[in-house]
Amino acid sequence: MDGWRAQAAERLAAYAQAAAETYGAAALPANPAVPAVRFIAGCHPHNAKDYDEAAEAALLARLADPRVAALGEIGLDYHYDFSPRDVQKDVFRRQLRLARECGLPVSLHLREAHDDAYRILCDEGFPPAGTLLHCFNLDKQVLAPFLEAGCFIAFGGPVTFKAADEVREAARLVPLDRLLTETDSPYMTPEPMRGMICGPAHTVFTAACLAEVFGCVSGADREAFLGRLWENAHDLLDRRPTAWQLAHATSVDEARS
């Protein structure tokens, strides 16, 4: 992990400098903490029933924070149906429009609802800044239309599960520049650590599994593959503030005060 930490420190220093250049010293708090993480904000489909004008206004104020890297998790969850499906669909559409307005990518939570989600995405248009399918754990048939639409695909622990040949088969089809790992923390701990609470460090096992899936099992191949995963995550999620975020940065200060 030491190499990873050194690289992270380097990136964070670069990010802090970019933020200072963008906003000027006066726009930053007196002692700005270097953001150790980026975050995403959005209304999860479980909570769609609570999404109203006030929630949308609060979400917009959050999205204006330049540390926000994406709008998510948004989508549809027909497994739990914690919100009525019509409401989930409506809130999903509204947030896709926000993503377009804000110039942010979206991270999608889809459960037993891929067909409806795909139809809505086609109807509203896939957000130009990118669409990430989070924690994909299904087969290549489900994945195909999303791949064709240019989506980024993140795999978590399920790709490592012994019985998950169909997930690994699907992973193999993802273009190398659109492949990511993730935790889905605290759930979905990868092999061989199942039973533990999942945390960010566990992604090394998921990444190792994907390297195997792609035949990059050792040496320079493996190093290049893992480096690629790292770059993909940064390209999609560690981006400079969007024009919309820059134009609305003042509302961040209001939201904080």
Ligand SMILES: [Zn+2]
């Ligand atoms: Zn989720």
